[in-house]
Amino acid sequence: MSLVIGEARPLRRVDVAVSSGTYPVLVGEDAAGSLHDVLSGLNGLERVAIVTDAHVPQSWPELAAGESREAGAEPLLLSIGGGEASKSTEAVSELLEAMAAGGLHRRDAVIAVGGGVVGDVAGFAAATFMRGIPLIQMPTTLLAMVDSSIGGKTGLNLRAGKNLVGAFHQPVAVLADTRALTTLPQREINCGLAEIVKYGFIAAPRILELLEISEPEGDVLDELIVTSIRCKAKTVEADEREQASRAHLNFGHTLGHALETVTGHSMSHGEAIAVGMVFALLLGRELGLVDLVDRARRLLRRLDLPVEIQGVDRDAVLNVMQKDKKFSRGLRFVVLRELGAPEVVSEVPDAAITESLEGVGIN
Ligand SMILES: NC(=O)c1ccc[n+]([C@@H]2O[C@H](COP(=O)([O-])OP(=O)(O)OC[C@H]3O[C@@H](n4cnc5c(N)ncnc54)[C@H](O)[C@@H]3O)[C@@H](O)[C@H]2O)c1
Incomplete structure (x- = not known):
C-alpha cells in the first residue's frame, strides 16, 4: 500500500488497530519527515522530550528537534547511555525527573529516537509520566522497525531478569525512516x-x-x-x-x-x-x-x-x-x-x- 502524507513523500503505511484507536506505521525514506504532521495533530502540545542514546547518529534527534519546532513544540533533547544496562529503573527515573524539570505537562509528548533499548525506556517513561502522555516511535535499527517500536510493549530489566518491569503503552505513530539503516553496523x-x-x-x-x-x-x-x-x-x-x-x-x-x-x-x-x-x-x-x-x-x-x-x-x-x-x-x-x-x-x-x-x- 502506498500513501502520500503531507508533502509528496511516497511512503508505505501499515495501520495498527488497538483498543485506544488506530495508529499508522510509516515506512520509507524520509518517513521522519512526517513527524511535524503527527505532532500537529496532537492537541495542546507545547513541548516534546526527544529521547535517544549515545550511539544513535545525532542527525536523527536533531531532525526530530527541527520537525518539532516546525510543529510549534519546543524540543527537550535527552540521552540515555545505551545498551541493556540502560533499561533500568534508574535510567527511567532520571528521564522522568528531566521531563518534569523541563516543564513537560500531560498534553506534551515523548519521541523515542533509536533502537529497541531507547524505545523500551522512553516508552516506559511516556507510559508513566503524569499517568501516560503521547509517544511517537522513530525506530533507527532494523529490529526496532520490524518489532519493538510496534505493539505498545515497554520493558525494563531487573537484576532478577530481563523485561520484568513494563507497561503497555501504544504509540500515536511509528515513523520508520529506512535511511537510518545506512549507518547501522x-x-x-x-x-x-x-x-x-x-x-x-x-x-x-x-x-x-x-x-x-x-x-x-x-x-x-x-x-x-x-x-x-x-x-x-x-x-x-x-x-x-x-x-x-x-x-x-x-x-x-x-x-x-x-x-x-x-x-x-x-x-x-x-x-x-x-x-x-x-x-x-x-x-x-x-x-x-x-x-x-x-x-x-x-x-x-x-x-x-x-x-x-x-x-x-x-x-x-x-x-x-x-x-x-x-x-x-x-x-x-x-x-x-x-x-x-x-x-x-x-x-x-x-x-x-x-x-x-x-x-x-x-x-
Ligand atoms: N518492546 C518490545 O516489544 C521489544 C521487542 C523486541 C525487542 N525489544 C528490546 O529491544 C532491545 C534490542 O533493540 P535493538 O536491537 O534495536 O538494540 P539497541 O537499541 O541496543 O541498538 C543497537 C545499537 O545500535 C545503535 N544504533 C541505533 N540506531 C543506529 C543507527 N541508525 N546507526 C548506527 N547505530 C545505531 C544503538 O545506539 C545501539 O548501540 C532489547 O532490549 C529487547 O529486549 C523490545
Whole structure:
C-alpha cells in the first residue's frame, strides 16, 4: 500500500488497530519527515522530550528537534547511555525527573529516537509520566522497525531478569525512516534479520522464500520490513495484551533470552534468538511436529547468524530458564506444528529439552 502524507513523500503505511484507536506505521525514506504532521495533530502540545542514546547518529534527534519546532513544540533533547544496562529503573527515573524539570505537562509528548533499548525506556517513561502522555516511535535499527517500536510493549530489566518491569503503552505513530539503516553496523542489521526470519517461520513463509533467493537490501529489504510489520500488527491486533496468540512472537525467545543472560549480553538479542529458533524447531521435531531444522540452519547461516553456541554450560542455561519459570508459571516454548502455524507447549519431557539443547551445541 502506498500513501502520500503531507508533502509528496511516497511512503508505505501499515495501520495498527488497538483498543485506544488506530495508529499508522510509516515506512520509507524520509518517513521522519512526517513527524511535524503527527505532532500537529496532537492537541495542546507545547513541548516534546526527544529521547535517544549515545550511539544513535545525532542527525536523527536533531531532525526530530527541527520537525518539532516546525510543529510549534519546543524540543527537550535527552540521552540515555545505551545498551541493556540502560533499561533500568534508574535510567527511567532520571528521564522522568528531566521531563518534569523541563516543564513537560500531560498534553506534551515523548519521541523515542533509536533502537529497541531507547524505545523500551522512553516508552516506559511516556507510559508513566503524569499517568501516560503521547509517544511517537522513530525506530533507527532494523529490529526496532520490524518489532519493538510496534505493539505498545515497554520493558525494563531487573537484576532478577530481563523485561520484568513494563507497561503497555501504544504509540500515536511509528515513523520508520529506512535511511537510518545506512549507518547501522552489519551485526545489528543481522539481528533485525533474525526477527524477520522469525515472522517467516511463524506467519509469513514468503519471507523465507525471499531471503533464500535474494539479498536483503534495497526493494527486497523494504518488502521484508513491511511484511514483518504487517505480521506484528496483525498479531498485536488479535491479542493486544498477550493473553494468548501474541505469545507466538516469542518463538526462539525462551532459549534466546537465557543465552543473552548467560553470555552477559556478549551475544546480541538477534544472535541469541537465531540459536533459539533452531532449538525450538529441534524441540518441535522431538515432539513429532514439522521438521524445518535444516531449512532454518541453511537460511540463518546464509544471513551470518549463529545456529549453535559453544562453551555455554547447560545447567546455567537451564537455571536461567527455570528462573524465568518462576515468573511465567511453567516453562513454556513456542514450537511450530507446521510452517506458519505456531503453538505454545508446556510440560515438555526433560529428555526432549536436553536433546534439543545438544543440537545447538549446549551440553
Ligand atoms: N518492546 C518490545 O516489544 C521489544 C521487542 C523486541 C525487542 N525489544 C528490546 O529491544 C532491545 C534490542 O533493540 P535493538 O536491537 O534495536 O538494540 P539497541 O537499541 O541496543 O541498538 C543497537 C545499537 O545500535 C545503535 N544504533 C541505533 N540506531 C543506529 C543507527 N541508525 N546507526 C548506527 N547505530 C545505531 C544503538 O545506539 C545501539 O548501540 C532489547 O532490549 C529487547 O529486549 C523490545
